[in-house]
Amino acid sequence: MQILVTGGLGFIGSHTVVELQEAGHDVVIIDDCSNASEEVLDRITAITGKRPAFEKMDLRDRTAVESFFKAYPEVCGVIHFAASKAVGESVEQPLKYYENNLSSLVYLLQQLVKKEQAHFIFSSSCTVYGQADEMPITEQAPVKPAESPYGNTKQIGEEIIRDTCRVQDNFRAIALRYFNPIGAHPSTEIGELPIGVPQNLVPFITQTAAGLRKELSVFGNDYPTPDGTCIRDYIHVVDLAKAHVVALERLLQEKQQGNYEVFNIGTGTGSSVLEVIQSFERVSGKKLNYKIVGRRPGDITTAYADTSKANNVLGWKAKSTLDEAMKSAWQWEQKIRRVTT
Numbered sequence: 001m002q003i004l005v006t007g008g009l010g011f012i013g014s015h016t017v018v019e020l021q022e023a024g025h026d027v028v029i030i031d032d033c034s035n036a037s038e039e040v041l042d043r044i045t046a047i048t049g050k051r052p053a054f055e056k057m058d059l060r061d062r063t064a065v066e067s068f069f070k071a072y073p074e075v076c077g078v079i080h081f082a083a084s085k086a087v088g089e090s091v092e093q094p095l096k097y098y099e100n101n102l103s104s105l106v107y108l109l110q111q112l113v114k115k116e117q118a119h120f121i122f123s124s125s126c127t128v129y130g131q132a133d134e135m136p137i138t139e140q141a142p143v144k145p146a147e148s149p150y151g152n153t154k155q156i157g158e159e160i161i162r163d164t165c166r167v168q169d170n171f172r173a174i175a176l177r178y179f180n181p182i183g184a185h186p187s188t189e190i191g192e193l194p195i196g197v198p199q200n201l202v203p204f205i206t207q208t209a210a211g212l213r214k215e216l217s218v219f220g221n222d223y224p225t226p227d228g229t230c231i232r233d234y235i236h237v238v239d240l241a242k243a244h245v246v247a248l249e250r251l252l253q254e255k256q257q258g259n260y261e262v263f264n265i266g267t268g269t270g271s272s273v274l275e276v277i278q279s280f281e282r283v284s285g286k287k288l289n290y291k292i293v294g295r296r297p298g299d300i301t302t303a304y305a306d307t308s309k310a311n312n313v314l315g316w317k318a319k320s321t322l323d324e325a326m327k328s329a330w331q332w333e334q335k336i337r338r339v340t341t
């Protein structure tokens with residue numbers, strides 16, 4: 001049996017391929033390289049000693065997806081990362097997001113349900129909760145109307161999978177709702193490589209410290225939190241990658257209750273923007289240049305996970321601290337920018 005990882009050259013995808021291979025799984029990657037480089041294959045090979053199979057392909061091409069499943073009959077499990085993920089861009093170009101993120105999902109499912117047994121893991125996001133009424137956020141918290149087309153594709157994606165599970169006894173799926181993934185592999189072979197100006201906090205911090213950006217803008221210090229800045233649950237990408245392996249193994253071992261489940265994947269601890277900056281300064285020994293500016297439209301105040309379902313049911317728990325994750329993010333940035341101090 002082979003496991004297909006779509007978007008397997010991207011940030012979370014590449015870390016997951018490493019963990020899958022290290023757990024003994026046979027992996028094939030599909031990536032269109034629109035937001036990732038083929039060189040990542042060499043880096044995965046350097047870490048694991050094994051080169052995964054690779055097909056450069058656009059999943060919006062239904063015929064190509066069908067041909068792929070004919071060429072790889074051993075594929076019975078899919079971890080589906082391939083998607084566009086820039087919130088702002090999704091507001092500007094909603095149809096691009098609905099096409100990229102949803103047509104590819106439908107085409108994959110159409111092929112998978114033809115199998116005798118099929119297993120599917122979906123990259124979802126804590127964005128589905130919006131500003132939840134209670135912290136920490138459990139999986140029972142209501143899904144709120146999406147703030148952006150990107151967020152909507154995650155909600156609709158979950159619904160498409162749930163509806164498919166309802167009518168397909170041979171199909172089992174898990175949606176993982178990620179909180180904020182950060183950090184890089186300890187080998188510094190793979191990490192986050194945002195194109196252009198980073199929208200997310202941690203790559204902006206490390207790029208500022210590496211001299212690529214003048215200063216970090218902290219979006220608002222007048223939120224109702226202890227230091228006035230927003231709170232998020234930052235999870236080390238290696239911990240997140242390992243969650244996919246245990247979720248997949250749960251599917252393969254048919255341990256599921258029902259054939260569709262949802263799990264929050266975070267650390268369970270909330271950190272403010274200023275705490276993230278302090279953590280960076282602690283682990284790097286560098287002062288970060290930052291200024292407080294106005295709020296960013298669309299930001300919620302606080303989001304952190306109740307991870308007890310993942311802990312108890314999957315037997316998975318995030319291990320890395322914020323400092324460890326920030327240190328790995330900085331080591332990665334230093335390596336790719338050749339920063340020596």
Ligand code: UD1
Pocket residue numbers: 087088125126127151179180181199200201202204216217218219220229230231232273296298299
């Ligand atoms: C964002 C996405 C979310 C996605 C997640 C992936 C939005 C609205 N949401 O979440 O859908 O799943 O990334 O990781 O974009 N911040 C600054 N200065 C910066 C950048 C960020 O102060 O230059 C602050 C933000 O205001 C926020 C925190 O840092 O409070 C984290 O921001 P970010 O990394 O963009 O993640 P989210 O907005 O939580």
